[in-house]
Amino acid sequence: MAAPEAQPEHAFRNFSVRLSPTPRGARLARLLTAEQLRSWGLPLDPARQIVAELAANAATHGRVPGRDFRLTVYVIGATLRIEVTDTCGDRPPCPQPPSDDAESGRGLALVEALADRWGWGPGLRPRKTVWAEIAVAPEPSSPCSGPTSGLSKET
Template sequence: MNQETVTVPNFTVRLSPTPQGARLARLLATEQLRTWGLPLDRTPQIVAELAANAATHGRVPGRGFRLTLYVVADTLRIEVTDTCGERLPRLERPAPDGESGRGLLLVAALADRWGVAQGPHPRKTVWAEVML
């Protein structure tokens, strides 16, 4: 029996839960997508929003967040895992004059699918998928 080896392009990095870590997540994701020859239209913004949420709402002193990208068939999956599993994100309408609260609305608009998966306590992963 001849078995074919399937390689799943993937990238994982652990970052500090700070604004600098969130910016670095976007930059690293953009460079990885270029390396893979994938489009840069929506994904960097999705990564930026998910990473900013992890740095802002999922921040636990001394614990970073993890960015993972991988491609299966025609789908790019973006995952941001933090250690604040008790705070699950909710899609809400921000106040019209509010300066924040639009990140998940952007993710929902840009991604083909998104959701949240609780991991081993205390982790949670917010994920988004983009069809290629």
């Protein structure tokens, strides 16, 4: 039997989905990202929080009735890139400090704090893409799920 092929050091994995620009669509973006990262064996945080903030912004500030936003998550080597493309390209993201008593307005500040790099760029009119990148490594195996290291079961 042939040995399994080793994963290339710079494996490329991606996931992309269109979602409705609603609170439900933003929540689904977070849940789908978490499931995809689990399947890739990657840690959920801080990517899950970054997706939550970017998707909420797309649903709140980038919403155009009848037009979905797109979530794209991909890994190249040890970098996870998250992109959220909305259909409101005329409004660039403008992180501004909210007032102390504001109930919102901290999303991009959180993205900036959690991501290694982030930014935005115009897409095909009338779209814009806000992106964030973080360094990732596979989650270590659980100590209870690997080989027993020579331990024998007593009867």
